[in-house]
Amino acid sequence: MTQTRYMNPYLAGVGLGLVLLAAYVLMGRGLGASGAFTSVVAAGVNTVAPMHARSSAFYKEYLPENASPFKDWLVFEVAGVIVGGLISGLLAGRVKRSIDRGPQISVSMRLTFAFAGGAIMGFGSKLARGCTSGQALTGGAVLSVGSWTFMLAVFAAAYAFAYFVKKQWVGG
Amino acid sequence: MAPFYQFGFFGEETGLSFAFVIGIGFGYFLERAGFGSSTKLAAQFYGRDLTVFKVMFTAIITAMLGLFWLAWMGILDLSRISVLPTYFVPQLVGGLIFGIGFVMGGYCPGTCAVASVTGKMDGWVHLVGMMVGILTFGELYPVLDIFYNSSAMGELSLDTLLGIPYGTAVFLLVVLALAGFYLAETIERRLAPMKPGS
Numbered sequence: 001m002t003q004t005r006y007m008n009p010y011l012a013g014v015g016l017g018l019v020l021l022a023a024y025v026l027m028g029r030g031l032g033a034s035g036a037f038t039s040v041v042a043a044g045v046n047t048v049a050p051m052h053a054r055s056s057a058f059y060k061e062y063l064p065e066n067a068s069p070f071k072d073w074l075v076f077e078v079a080g081v082i083v084g085g086l087i088s089g090l091l092a093g094r095v096k097r098s099i100d101r102g103p104q105i106s107v108s109m110r111l112t113f114a115f116a117g118g119a120i121m122g123f124g125s126k127l128a129r130g131c132t133s134g135q136a137l138t139g140g141a142v143l144s145v146g147s148w149t150f151m152l153a154v155f156a157a158a159y160a161f162a163y164f165v166k167k168q169w170v171g172g
Numbered sequence: 173m174a175p176f177y178q179f180g181f182f183g184e185e186t187g188l189s190f191a192f193v194i195g196i197g198f199g200y201f202l203e204r205a206g207f208g209s210s211t212k213l214a215a216q217f218y219g220r221d222l223t224v225f226k227v228m229f230t231a232i233i234t235a236m237l238g239l240f241w242l243a244w245m246g247i248l249d250l251s252r253i254s255v256l257p258t259y260f261v262p263q264l265v266g267g268l269i270f271g272i273g274f275v276m277g278g279y280c281p282g283t284c285a286v287a288s289v290t291g292k293m294d295g296w297v298h299l300v301g302m303m304v305g306i307l308t309f310g311e312l313y314p315v316l317d318i319f320y321n322s323s324a325m326g327e328l329s330l331d332t333l334l335g336i337p338y339g340t341a342v343f344l345l346v347v348l349a350l351a352g353f354y355l356a357e358t359i360e361r362r363l364a365p366m367k368p369g370s
Contacts, residue, residue, distance in 0.1 A: 009205060009227045015201040016202070016234075017230060017233065018235075020234075022197070024175065025175060025242065025248060026187075027176075027187060029253075029254070033280070037281060037299075041306045057313065058309070069184050073188060073191045077191040080193060080195020080197075080198065081195045081198050081282060084203070086289045086290065089289070089291075094208065098291060099292065099294050101294065111294060111297045114297040115297050115300065116276055116301065118277045118279070118298035118304070119302065119308065120269055122303065123305040124267070127316070129256070129262075129266070131281045132280040132282065135256065137231055139256035140232040142256070143330040143338075144330075145325065145329065146325070148330060149258070149264050153271060154267045157269070161272045168214075169211060
């Protein structure tokens with residue numbers, strides 16, 4: 001199966017930037033990702049323990065009856081992200097069942113790291129009020145001090161911690 | 173005048189369909205850039221492939237210049253665009269935690285969605301882990317809320333912080349980004365003479 005090469009990074013960056021600009025021009029708000037997953041988590045908590053969800057200052061903001069229109073907007077946007085990612089993957093011949101990992105790490109270790117990393121990141125994204133989409137890109141483009149602080153902290157911590165998980169990604 | 177939703181050009185339901193279309197564009201370019209692959213994303217932190225830096229900063233600069241020019245031409249009312257409010261310390265700490273999670277897990281929230289839909293099992297596991305992390309935050313919120321709401325600085329932008337005109341800040345960021353791109357290309361040439369095939 002032949003795979004299409006990845007797009008030139010600057011070209012892909014201009015594409016993403018224009019998508020973000022379109023969100024601003026149309027809606028006056030930017031993009032997001034972690035917010036939509038928070039809506040999913042809040043809906044899950046509300047199904048299992050509705051009293052608990054409704055009494056929580058955190059979850060109740062994401063429940064349909066209280067959520068701001070922008071939270072619904074993010075859920076639709078992320079639904080689009082899933083479709084868009086699939087379209088690009090299919091067109092490039094890159095959709096296949098696989099596990100991305102370095103040459104020196106076992107599947108079970110890679111999946112353990114993926115779970116732990118995901119959990120740490122999920123927690124961090126809530127503390128920072130957003131992720132690479134909702135803070136770094138969206139807030140970065142309008143020069144938000146908090147967003148730039150977040151972005152620099154992400155890069156600094158990832159570089160500082162990279163040594164400890166090196167085996168997971170690179171050989172040698 | 174833009175932002176069109178804010179000036180009542182269309183309602184909430186039309187806005188939701190735009191959300192879906194904009195999301196498709198977002199997911200498409202994330203996958204095209206190679207961000208559906210954790211090994212490609214993580215390579216950023218080993219100096220071998222600086223695609224993450226290049227794509228992110230090109231996207232920020234593109235959107236920033238777009239907003240600047242549209243406002244300058246009088247097509248867009250910048251005062252209607254909210255600058256995300258700053259909560260300095262929680263955002264700094266949140267970013268540090270997020271960065272550790274990023275290099276461990278290999279994805280960010282948007283890219284793990286793209287990875288999952290293109291069949292990456294590590295993407296699915298990352299996605300589940302992320303929801304567990306969000307749930308943990310939600311359960312701990314009663315003890316975290318004081319810190320979460322600390323060092324609130326409102327809608328603070330870099331130009332206001334530095335006391336320079338908006339246009340100057342935009343120009344400086346473009347210069348910084350161009351210098352960064354030049355540096356990134358130099359580093360890639362030095363450290364990775366063989367570009368990994370895609």
